Amino acid sequence: xTTFFNLxxxxxxxxxxxxxxxxxxxxxxxxxxxxxxxxxxLALISSYVAYSVTKGTGSYWLGFAAAIVVGTVLxxxxxxxxxxxxxxxxxxxxxxxxxxxxxxxxxxxxxxxSNEPHAFSYAFDFRGRFSAADLFAVLAVLVTATxxxxxxxxxxxxxxxxxxxxxxxxxxxxxxxxxxxxxLGWGLAAAVGSLAGLLAVPPFISPTVLDEVFVFALTAAxxxxxxxxxxxxxxxxxxxxxLSYVAGLLGPELVPLAALAILVSVLAVRPAGLFGxxxxxxx
Amino acid sequence: xLNKLPPVVVHLLAALGCLVLLVLLTFAAxxxxxxxxxxxxxxxxxxxxxxxxxxxxxQVSLGHGAFMFIGAYTVALLVKRVPAFPIWxxxxxxTVAGGVAGLLAGAAAARxxxxxxxxxxxxxxxxxxxxxxxxxxxxxxxxxxxxxVNSQPAGLVGTIPSTQWQAWIVWLAVLLALVxxxxxxxxxxxxxxxxxxxxxxxxxxxxxxxGRTKILAFLVSSACGGxxxxxxxxxxxxxxxxxxxxxxxxxxxxxxxxxGLGSLWGALWGAIALVYFQVWTDDIAEVLSLRxxxxxxxxxxxxxxxxxxxxxxxxxxxxxxxxxxxxxxxRPVPSQRGEAS
Numbered sequence: 001x002t003t004f005f006n007l008x009x010x011x012x013x014x015x016x017x018x019x020x021x022x023x024x025x026x027x028x029x030x031x032x033x034x035x036x037x038x039x040x041x042l043a044l045i046s047s048y049v050a051y052s053v054t055k056g057t058g059s060y061w062l063g064f065a066a067a068i069v070v071g072t073v074l075x076x077x078x079x080x081x082x083x084x085x086x087x088x089x090x091x092x093x094x095x096x097x098x099x100x101x102x103x104x105x106x107x108x109x110x111x112x113x114s115n116e117p118h119a120f121s122y123a124f125d126f127r128g129r130f131s132a133a134d135l136f137a138v139l140a141v142l143v144t145a146t147x148x149x150x151x152x153x154x155x156x157x158x159x160x161x162x163x164x165x166x167x168x169x170x171x172x173x174x175x176x177x178x179x180x181x182x183x184l185g186w187g188l189a190a191a192v193g194s195l196a197g198l199l200a201v202p203p204f205i206s207p208t209v210l211d212e213v214f215v216f217a218l219t220a221a222x223x224x225x226x227x228x229x230x231x232x233x234x235x236x237x238x239x240x241x242x243l244s245y246v247a248g249l250l251g252p253e254l255v256p257l258a259a260l261a262i263l264v265s266v267l268a269v270r271p272a273g274l275f276g277x278x279x280x281x282x283x
Numbered sequence: 284x285l286n287k288l289p290p291v292v293v294h295l296l297a298a299l300g301c302l303v304l305l306v307l308l309t310f311a312a313x314x315x316x317x318x319x320x321x322x323x324x325x326x327x328x329x330x331x332x333x334x335x336x337x338x339x340x341x342q343v344s345l346g347h348g349a350f351m352f353i354g355a356y357t358v359a360l361l362v363k364r365v366p367a368f369p370i371w372x373x374x375x376x377x378t379v380a381g382g383v384a385g386l387l388a389g390a391a392a393a394r395x396x397x398x399x400x401x402x403x404x405x406x407x408x409x410x411x412x413x414x415x416x417x418x419x420x421x422x423x424x425x426x427x428x429x430x431x432v433n434s435q436p437a438g439l440v441g442t443i444p445s446t447q448w449q450a451w452i453v454w455l456a457v458l459l460a461l462v463x464x465x466x467x468x469x470x471x472x473x474x475x476x477x478x479x480x481x482x483x484x485x486x487x488x489x490x491x492x493x494g495r496t497k498i499l500a501f502l503v504s505s506a507c508g509g510x511x512x513x514x515x516x517x518x519x520x521x522x523x524x525x526x527x528x529x530x531x532x533x534x535x536x537x538x539x540x541x542x543g544l545g546s547l548w549g550a551l552w553g554a555i556a557l558v559y560f561q562v563w564t565d566d567i568a569e570v571l572s573l574r575x576x577x578x579x580x581x582x583x584x585x586x587x588x589x590x591x592x593x594x595x596x597x598x599x600x601x602x603x604x605x606x607x608x609x610x611x612x613x614r615p616v617p618s619q620r621g622e623a624s
Binding site: 029035082089091093095099102103104105108111112115207208215219253256257264267268 | 343345391394395397401402405410413414416528530536537576579580581583584586588591598
């Protein structure tokens with residue numbers, strides 16, 4: 001019973017990280033109908049920046065702030081330079097372009113900081129069952145997610161962002177600056193993604209450290225229906241707990257395959273995700 | 284005259300011609316270059332398989348390295364456990380194993396589209412190599428299996444270098460598989476695949492069984508992946524999880540996009556680029572005496588840049604460019620309606 005309890009607690013903090021990275025994918029998907037496969041690389045670069053700043057200044061929190069700022073700027077740059085030129089391209093194009101960006105950024109990270117892993121510190125003490133670091137991860141993600149949900153639901157900016165994503169043409173007629181809204185969405189998403197990266201990376205950072213986490217985050221986002229922030233957060237936490245059971249009871253090497261199994265079986269029953277709405281296709 | 288023959292005969296004749304040319308080429312090349320020629324061969328069949336799935340059928344696979352993984356381990360296990368089998372039987376079984384895996388993946392993926400499918404196949408690429416950790420006795424964990432294949436006939440040992448023999452075997456298998464692929468792509472299946480890619484609803488109204496077509500595309504494509512992995516294992520004498528990273532799957536996609544999505548020829552340009560990018564970046568790194576951090580990551584950075592530039596600026600890839608050039612050469616005076624596309 002204690003094992004079960006421990007696994008649940010461990011799953012909760014990793015699930016919070018999946019939820020945060022998944023949330024960043026969902027924000028982008030809502031804004032521009034693109035799954036940003038470069039998201040783990042953006043989070044990776046900002047985590048490396050945090051590593052360097054922390055190493056230089058000795059302050060974890062300066063590194064943390066630098067990472068969020070750099071992540072936001074990167075997200076904005078990617079939307080402007082890479083995604084916007086492809087807005088009328090076939091569905092495959094943005095997938096391939098963001099994949100390309102993933103390769104470039106991972107390679108650049110390896111060039112600057114080397115492929116060897118470096119130690120990356122936790123925000124707080126990480127020892128023991130549900131440590132201070134775990135608590136921080138869960139709280140940080142919950143606060144951020146609540147903030148994002150409130151922003152979308154109750155502010156004029158959130159309303160404009162939703163309008164720009166939902167129907168760009170009509171939104172433009174109503175005076176919404178659609179382009180700015182989409183860019184803001186990408187910036188916001190990249191900031192949330194950077195937070196997820198900072199929480200997911202420890203104890204060691206290396207260029208491919210976020211690959212698995214990204215697969216889990218994508219699974220969480222798909223479970224939530226790809227355009228449902230609340231569904232993604234619930235999906236991420238549930239996935240974290242479920243995968244923690246798999247790791248504890250069956251073996252950690254099966255975790256990615258278990259995520260795949262969950263993904264495929266959920267999509268087989270509900271092709272638009274657990275919380276997504278089915279959309280009609282027109283001929 | 285060639286137009287009158289049935290396509291299968293034309294394809295077989297073309298394959299035979301290519302094989303003769305390649306055999307001649309291997310006599311002119313040193314052992315190291317022969318190894319590269321063979322490497323181009325197995326990448327070619329992997330990328331060509333992906334072309335059928337992604338280019339013709341519009342299903343994105345970010346996990347084709349997983350099928351190469353299956354093929355490579357099939358050959359490795361057969362060579363080690365069933366040494367009585369000849370190498371062609373091992374390669375055939377690797378193809379079958381890839382196909383069976385593709386059948387399962389295709390059946391699971393038939394209802395997924397776009398980003399959902401991309402995510403699921405990515406999960407496969409990340410998850411599958413970890414299976415080796417699960418069965419360390421059978422699959423030897425992260426060290427992988429190493430073995431020696433004695434496929435060279437006794438009469439040829441000593442007369443030609445082993446890499447030359449390997450290049451022949453690889454290209455024989457690859458060309459045979461390409462003949463099958465080219466026939467499928469030209470025939471009814473090719474049309475059905477494109478119909479499903481362009482509009483699923485319209486295709487199903489026209490009597491096409493959409494789900495079955497998508498699964499079939501997956502099956503053929505991953506059988507090619509299995510063969511490619513089997514050939515890689517045959518060539519290198521090892522099968523290790525470290526060779527089947529996500530980066531491999533993405534490089535295959537990069538090669539496909541660079542070569543041009545809509546044709547099997549594109550796969551050839553992509554496969555050549557895949558091998559020679561590595562060679563060139565190694566050369567550049569040596570000339571500039573770059574740090575290993577930089578030189579190790581240079582090929583990946585280059586693939587990434589190529590993906591982005593091609594998608595932004597040349598969506599038709601190398602083959603698209605060549606076709607445009609060909610049209611211009613054949614018709615020096617542009618027609619009234621502009622270029623044929």
